Amino acid sequence: VRSGTKVTIRGRVLATTTRTGVKGVAVRVAVAPSVGASSSVTVVTGTGGVFALTFTARTTTTVSAVSTRKPWLASSSGVTVQGASAPMVCRVSTTVLRPAATGRGSCAVAGLPAGTGLALRYVFRGTTRTLAAGRAKGAAIPFSFAFPARGVYLLRVDLARNRAYVATSSGLLRVVVR
Numbered sequence: 001v002r003s004g005t006k007v008t009i010r011g012r013v014l015a016t017t018t019r020t021g022v023k024g025v026a027v028r029v030a031v032a033p034s035v036g037a038s039s040s041v042t043v044v045t046g047t048g049g050v051f052a053l054t055f056t057a058r059t060t061t062t063v064s065a066v067s068t069r070k071p072w073l074a075s076s077s078g079v080t081v082q083g084a085s086a087p088m089v090c091r092v093s094t095t096v097l098r099p100a101a102t103g104r105g106s107c108a109v110a111g112l113p114a115g116t117g118l119a120l121r122y123v124f125r126g127t128t129r130t131l132a133a134g135r136a137k138g139a140a141i142p143f144s145f146a147f148p149a150r151g152v153y154l155l156r157v158d159l160a161r162n163r164a165y166v167a168t169s170s171g172l173l174r175v176v177v178r
Contacts, residue, residue, distance in 0.1 A: 003087035003110075003165070007057045011078055013049040013067050021049025026068050029053045033061045034164045035111040057084045059111055059164040083166040086112065086159055090170040097177050100148055107141040107157050107170055114138050117160035120145065122153045123172075131155075147177045 001007055013025045023045055030040040036058065043051045055061070061084065066077040092105035119133040120143050131145055136159070147153055155173040159165065 001057050001082065001084055003058050003084045005057055005084070006054055007061075007082050008052055008054045009063050009065075009080060009082070010050060010052045011065050013045050013051070013076070015049075021045070021047075023047060023049060025049065027051050027065050028068075029063065029065045031055050031061060031063050033057075033059045035059045035113075057082050058087075060084050060166065084164075086165040086168040088157065088159070088168060088170040090157055090173055092155065092173050092175060095173075095175055097147070097175060099150060099177055100146055102144050102146045103175060104142070104144050105155070105173065106143065109136075109139055109141065109159070109165075111164050112136050112139045112141075112159070113162050113164055116162040119158045120155065121158055122147075122155050124149075124151060124153050145175070147175070150177050152176050 013022050015022050025045045026042050028040060028042050030038060032038040043053055045051045061082045064077060064079045086109045088107050088109050090107040092103055094103055097103050114137055116136040118136050118141060120131045121128055122131055141157060153175045155175060157170040159168045161167045
């Protein structure tokens, strides 16, 4: 999901003997984002033994649920991981350049772990090429670029999968060389 998206996690509690859903069972649900504080809440199963919890995914998040043990219900648990794409905001200092002139840009990615692999790529005349690659030093990603030929270039920054986010590409930044 995109960072900032509301996500609903659903589960079901079944009776050990009949394998049917059990209403009224307390389930402890823990939400552990890869960046930031964890939280937990107790929810109660409804019709069919179903429970649900809605949260906002800002980074990749691990959600675990544990039901309480009862004489007719074994303690059970489940874990799911919800991947989140990075909330990238990218800009270039100018959108029109002369051939071989240097342009500058930057991206900001909240909570980006240092050391995340990244690449500055561009599309020119239908072909995608990598202009530069490296590792992020943190949430700010500065970059520079220059192109020798006249035309329209579409720049983007690609981030590798990391503990906080799934692999993510920025939006396209249009640069015209005249």
